[in-house]
Amino acid sequence: MGNLEVTDGNGCKTSNKPLIAVSACLLGQSVRYDGKDKYSAVIAETLNEYCRLIPVCPEVEIGLGVPREKIQLTQVDGHIKVLKTDNLKIDVAQPLADFAVNFVKEHALSGLVLQDKSPSCGIENTVLFSLSGEQIGLGSGIFASTIMELFPRLVVVRASQLQNQKDIDSFINRLHHPR
Ligand code: SF4
Numbered sequence: 462m463g464n465l466e467v468t469d470g471n472g473c474k475t476s477n478k479p480l481i482a483v484s485a486c487l488l489g490q491s492v493r494y495d496g497k498d499k500y501s502a503v504i505a506e507t508l509n510e511y512c513r514l515i516p517v518c519p520e521v522e523i524g525l526g527v528p529r530e531k532i533q534l535t536q537v538d539g540h541i542k543v544l545k546t547d548n549l550k551i552d553v554a555q556p557l558a559d560f561a562v563n564f565v566k567e568h569a570l571s572g573l574v575l576q577d578k579s580p581s582c583g584i585e586n587t588v589l590f591s592l593s594g595e596q597i598g599l600g601s602g603i604f605a606s607t608i609m610e611l612f613p614r615l616v617v618v619r620a621s622q623l624q625n626q627k628d629i630d631s632f633i634n635r636l637h638h639p640r
Contacts, residue, residue: 478513479571479636482564484582485516487574487620492518496528499576503623508574511633517564519581519604523556534580534589534600541589543580543603549592554603557581561607565615571636572616574623575605584609584619614639 485492489500508514521527530547543554575582583602591597601609609617616635623629 478511480569481508481512481514481636482517482568482570482573483508483514484574484576484579484620485518485521487576488514488516490516490518492521492527494520494527494529494531499620501620501623503625503629504574504620507626507629508623508632511629512571512636515568515570519557519560519564520553522560522564523553525553532580534587534602535592536589536597537592541600541603557603558607561604562611565608565612570615572618572632573605573608574618574620574632575602577619577621581605584617586619 483504484499486497486499487501488505489498491498493499505514520529520532525532530545532543532545532553535542535544535549541554542552543557545551545553575584577583578587579602580587581602581604583600584605585599585601587600587602588596589598589600600606605617608615616632616639618632623632
């Protein structure tokens with residue numbers, strides 16, 4: 462008996478395709494703090510030919526609206542918090558971390574593609590602030606860092622690492638040959 466091939470609404474073959482979570486703004490959803498998106502054709506169209514893509518916006522999922530006040534990575538007494546810029550007493554780091562764990566447990570993911578420089582989704586290139594507002598370094602967003610720490614077998618990349626077909630090929634290769 463041959464392979465059973467499932468097709469989606471567009472007639473694309475979906476059997477055996479890895480499931481990849483993608484920052485929803487990269488797929489054209491208007492979920493950023495300013496109500497805009499960060500659409501990436503390479504991800505939404507090219508990567509979509511090889512993988513099943515599932516959008517996720519951690520900030521919307523924890524109840525922050527659109528549009529919303531910005532949040533930022535902030536170092537306080539040696540700990541990384543995620544504070545609202547209009548109210549530094551509100552820390553959403555724990556809700557973001559809890560959502561990350563639950564999200565991964567609910568989906569049979571092979572990897573994630575996450576938007577750069579976000580206090581939720583960024584990977585090592587999100588600005589870290591002091592409580593007084595100075596930029597004191599770079600870190601990872603809490604959604605991203607929680608997943609990379611607790612689920613190290615997942616292939617997690619920045620959107621900026623998927624710019625062209627060669628990058629897509631490299632990513633697909635990593636999915637099929639995990640370290
Ligand atoms: S939290 Fe992530 S998915 Fe949501 S708007 Fe920010 S970068 Fe995009």
